[in-house]
Amino acid sequence: MAVKEVKGQYNAKEIESGIRKFWEDKNVPQNISNFKNSKKKKFYLLDGPPYVNARAHVGHIKTRTLKDVWSRFKAMQGFNVWLQPGFDCHGLPIENMVERELGITSKKQIEEMGVDKFIEACRKHALGNEKEWLKLYRILGDWRGWHEPYLTLENYYIESGWWTVKQLFEKGMLVQGEKSTFWCPHCETALAGYEVTDSYADVKDPYIYVKFPIKGKKNEYIVIFTTTPWTLVSNVAIAVRPDKYYVRVKVGNDVLVMAEERVEPVLKEICKLEYEIQEKFLGKELEGIKYLPVLETPVQQKLKKEANAHKIILSIPVLKSKSYKHALEAESKGSKGEFFDFVTIDEGSGSVHVAPGHGPEDHYMGLHYRLPAVSPVDDEGKFTEDAGEFRGAFVKDADKKIAEKLEKRGMLLHFGWVTHSYPLCWRCKSPLIYRLSKQWFFSVDTIKGKMISANESIKWLPEFARERMRNWLDDVVDWCISRQRYWGIPLPVWVCEKCGKKEVIGSEAELREKASNKLPKQLDLHKHVVDKVELVCSNCEAKMRRIPDIVDVWFESGIAPWASLGYPHKKGSKELFDKLWPVDLIDESQDQIRGWFYSMLFCGIAAFDRSSYDAAALNGWVLDEKGKKMSKSLGNVVWAGDALEKLSSDVLRMYYCWELPAWETQKFSLRTAEEIRRSMNILWNSYSFFTTYCTKDFKPGIGKNLNVEDRWLLSRINSIIPEIKDYFENFEFHRTGRTLMDFVVNDLSRFYIKLIRDRVWVSESGKSKQVALATLYEVLVTLARLMAPISPYISEEIYQNLVRGFDKKAEESVHLTKWPKVNKKLVNRKLEKEMEAAKRLIDACYSARQSADLKLRWPLKKLVVASEDKTTLSAVKELNDVLKIMCNVTSVEAAKKAPKGDFTQAKIKDAVVFVSKDFDEDEVLMREVVRKIQSMRKKHGYNVKDSITLTISSGKETNELLQSRKDELKKEVGAKVIDVGKLAGKRKGKLEFKGKVVEISFS
């Protein structure tokens, strides 16, 4: 057996499709991961499921690449790696898509067409696209592309969800309550706070100043300010600041009560009114004063009868837009922290209307003062009967109508428009409202402390993520998990119609056992099916029905560590879970702190009393080349398929592991990625160089008689093995890529191969050539293994030819080999340092030559190094031959001071180099001739092993020179025959040098 000779340039596409087929034929991706009978340690990297209907762009591919790099590296370290991919198949995006397709705009229409039809339409949309993703994974060379995925819509996944809900129910963590939450009027469902935190946009809304009549006083009013006029329908109280001064101001016949600081900005600047201040007092004196409602709606009529409504209350500090629970907790500890007064004095009138049913801070005020909370708004965000004349109007559309009404009644002081930041639905972009509704929650109190301490022992990569998670955990509130939608895991709670007893079902088997109706053999566990299943109450024997809600999709991702395995009900899942649990690593985009990283931490601690994962790596976003977010509407999205087509997989993967730290935001640039292709091409050429000069009798193996450059290169490669291992383990993939590419370009190709050209030349034979080839072989094979996790295809290609080409008993794939071991005997730090010094001298020599216009191919007499640096001086001594070859000079010496004679010089940090300017003209002419012929050979496509018949002619003197050096020339240009003084052959060329003309012809 021998290696096959590699011809031509680096053709990534061709290599990749060949290797892909090889992997598939040999089942390599399946053989990497073997959990049936393996004693190896496990490495469980859980694949965070991308949303199945999304179209993959380069950001997705970055995440895929990083996960695959981890997996391949760990496999080479001897771990048994879990390679299951997963897809998120439920949720509102699919529902919205089906709605658009069917021309439906409301939940009512869904109920009319039939929930079963709607759910089946969702299922159709959710299935199939995962195949496109997997195809892309395979092109990328992501091992997960060859494995069976978990799909969140499968029965086994839903059952795991039910099992988990039951665990939490039994621990008392599943609670029901009427709470105000964010609500999407289009999707008609509650949203959890974290679904809102990132989706604010600037919106134009009306603002009004309203006069509320003070009870028992004629023409006296308290003035409030609001940007949500519709919430006045549900007004319950008015809050003022106890510590600020308020005044009674006379305006015409009216007396207005407002904060002293706000009189001038509001009355003079905004309303352009004349006024006269009558009396000044502290806000706390207003406490308890009753006022009259400004709208005569049924809900306001009812509130009139409540002793605690329509009263002025005093502002207290609240945690704005955050949980009231947190606020109460902190307040009880005497901390004000991030608290702000409910009433701010720098805008409005200094008095704020309170509607506990419609705002998180209002809700908190309501709890503090035990105010009634009303919310006469239905699921679609429309006013109910209780809102009287506004009934049926979408709340935000009612703003203007309410202002008109107030104007008619003489209660409107001012109307204007304001642009402010307002929360939108993260899926459908409708403006959200805040309303009261009955929902199910996972309570957080009992596990919050555990989550905070678990966070401290998670290995975060990079470390700064720990603090982000800590900040997030400090503020978490009960998790609202019920959604009033269709396409998701049904919340498995059945309630007795008569006595209200609740039962949570934890599996399909349990459902079958307890169902009072007969169930078919095949049972889909989605809403439309299980809604029809009734149970019998064990208390009172009355009928039990399921509550209509489904579970938040984030809960579905939270249970992925075990639901992906179908734990605990799927056959074999318990054994698998015992082997795999807990997750060793997750690696996802950094916005997942509040999303997946949190939901998994919560679910792990709630169900198993420990974090689901031990380490988490965070990826930075991928933006477009100019740093803009990629978006379909801007047309700047780089799709995954296109990037792979343009760059190939190995180049794209190396780009992600080279440009900058994985956790930083990357401006995706095809042009920058092209730089990688050039480096890969250099690797390919080095490999091709080896195969070209490799002889039939070559045998791998590092023996004795190494030249200094061989010892140096072997030391270099052995030095980088542990560096690269550390970089991988610490998620510094960019350093891995940089180190590898730098080694290929600067150490291997531009240095070592240049040095050994003469030793391995086709016509050379003997020991020195074999030693150089053996060194190059060893380095290329090690390099293939070091690069395998990042650039799996080219590594495999090199391995197959160089290793399997010699040894059929070697591991079938480079990816089944072990991570390279360091040969410490070959590491020579001193030599590496000297070579670094030599490289600096060589660079200095180049620039000295350049400044005197002396081409590197012209042999010069002498290089003198003036230096006092120990390493530089020992480099001159120990690496004298290397310097001679690389600098193309006859002698290299060290000197204390500048030499006498005609020299060109260059200064570097530790030395000054002097290069003699005189050269042998005959010698230089020979170099020029060789170079000319070499470039003609290349231009006409001659391979280094192809011989030519050369004729060459010039003036008398030059002809004599050429004649005398014929043998040398033959060897250097690969000619069988040389005829001097005549010209024949198809390939013709001419060379001029210092007045001499040489004509060349060959075939």
Ligand SMILES: [Zn+2]
């Ligand atoms: Zn929505």
Ligand SMILES: [Zn+2]
């Ligand atoms: Zn009952």
